[in-house]
Amino acid sequence: MTAARRPLKSLGQNFLVDGNIIDKIIQAADIRTEQAVLEIGPGRGALTKHLAERAGRLILIEFDHALAAWHRAQFLENSSVTVIDADVLKVDLESLLPIVPQKWNVVANLPYNISTEVLFRLYGVHSRLARMTLMLQKEVGDRLVAPPDCSAYGVTTVLLSLWFDISRVIVVHPGCFHPSPKVDSVILNFIPRPEARAEVGDEEVFRAVVKSAFSMRRKTLHNCLKSAEFAKTIDCGELLEACAIDGRRRGETLSLEEYALLSRHVIELLPKN
Ligand code: SAM
Numbered sequence: 407m408t409a410a411r412r413p414l415k416s417l418g419q420n421f422l423v424d425g426n427i428i429d430k431i432i433q434a435a436d437i438r439t440e441q442a443v444l445e446i447g448p449g450r451g452a453l454t455k456h457l458a459e460r461a462g463r464l465i466l467i468e469f470d471h472a473l474a475a476w477h478r479a480q481f482l483e484n485s486s487v488t489v490i491d492a493d494v495l496k497v498d499l500e501s502l503l504p505i506v507p508q509k510w511n512v513v514a515n516l517p518y519n520i521s522t523e524v525l526f527r528l529y530g531v532h533s534r535l536a537r538m539t540l541m542l543q544k545e546v547g548d549r550l551v552a553p554p555d556c557s558a559y560g561v562t563t564v565l566l567s568l569w570f571d572i573s574r575v576i577v578v579h580p581g582c583f584h585p586s587p588k589v590d591s592v593i594l595n596f597i598p599r600p601e602a603r604a605e606v607g608d609e610e611v612f613r614a615v616v617k618s619a620f621s622m623r624r625k626t627l628h629n630c631l632k633s634a635e636f637a638k639t640i641d642c643g644e645l646l647e648a649c650a651i652d653g654r655r656r657g658e659t660l661s662l663e664e665y666a667l668l669s670r671h672v673i674e675l676l677p678k679n
Contacts, residue, residue, distance in 0.1 A: 418447075418517025418520070420515075421452060421584050422453070423583060423584045424578075427576075427593075428452050430593060431513065432453065434593060434595050435539040437460040437513075440461075441462055441536070442464075442508055443461040443463070443510065443513060444513070445457055445514060446516060447467070447468060447469070447514055447515065448473070448477055449468070451480070452515075466487065466489045466490065468489065471491055490502075494520075494524060495524070499531045499534075503534040504534075508536070512537070512540070513538075513539050513540075514540050514541065516540055521540075529565060529569065532569040535596075535598050538570075538596035541592070541593050546562070547591075549563055550566055550567075551574055554658065554659055554660065554661050555659045556658070557658070561620045564662055565612075567603060568603055568612070568662065569598055570597060571599060572597075573595050574592060575592075576592070578590065578591040578592065605670065606669045607669050607673040608669070612665065612666065614635060614672075615631070617634075618630050618631055619657035619660065619668075620657045620658070623657070623658070626653055626654050627653050627654070627655050627657055630657055631668075636672050641675075645668065651668065
């Protein structure tokens with residue numbers, strides 16, 4: 407049977423085998439009656455059967471063709487479950503997750519090699535989501551809940567905190583998986599906010615500001631901002647002065663509000679066509 411095949415390292419296949427942790431994820435996901443749920447990477451189905459029992463609608467995206475076929479066979483008689491045999495990074499999540507009749511609950515023990523990219527894609531559809539419960543490599547999870555001025559604070563911290571309240575559920579030991587990964591993992595809950603935590607003006611500009619500020623960790627904020635595309639048309643010294651932010655600081659010392667302020671001023675200073 408498919409589920410017995412050797413796990414594929416290339417697909418980050420560390421399957422959950424600890425019943426307590428599976429229960430913790432299902433509890434944390436807090437699936438309401440008739441909830442619409444997306445599971446990314448259902449693997450051998452450790453979480454899937456619990457999700458299928460609770461959800462009114464369940465979509466599974468699995469890139470391992472054999473496992474996707476196995477799930478399809480399992481749920482042949484269950485019309486509320488849809489299996490998508492695809493790379494989650496190539497799926498158009500916006501069309502897959504319509505808001506009506508309700509928002510989506512995302513549950514996943516993510517393959518670690520693509521977890522940050524998946525986070526960015528989910529961030530892109532935050533308005534479609536009711537909640538996310540995700541297992542991540544602990545180092546990646548730590549970054550998401552890090553306060554400013556600490557080495558873990560980075561691009562993902564700032565971007566995701568704009569739209570999500572993120573909380574840590576529990577740290578998970580490598581022994582809870584087969585095969586065991588080399589590092590600890592963490593389960594995080596992400597609750598989308600009805601409104602952004604700060605007024606950024608334009609999200610694309612905000613992203614560009616944040617990404618450029620963290621582009622060279624050892625350089626000053628001023629030098630980092632100068633490498634951004636927008637710096638071709640605006641003077642970064644003037645920008646920092648208008649925001650009363652010292653350009654000698656490092657990107658990791660700025661709060662979300664300071665990034666929002668920079669973003670609004672970039673928009674003001676950009677030439678209007
Ligand atoms: N949910 C299962 C569990 O908890 O035991 C499996 C988790 S395992 C860490 C990650 C799963 O994601 C694997 O089943 C793997 O095949 C799948 N996967 C890896 N890359 C993927 C991708 N790009 N798109 C969709 N699924 C992917």
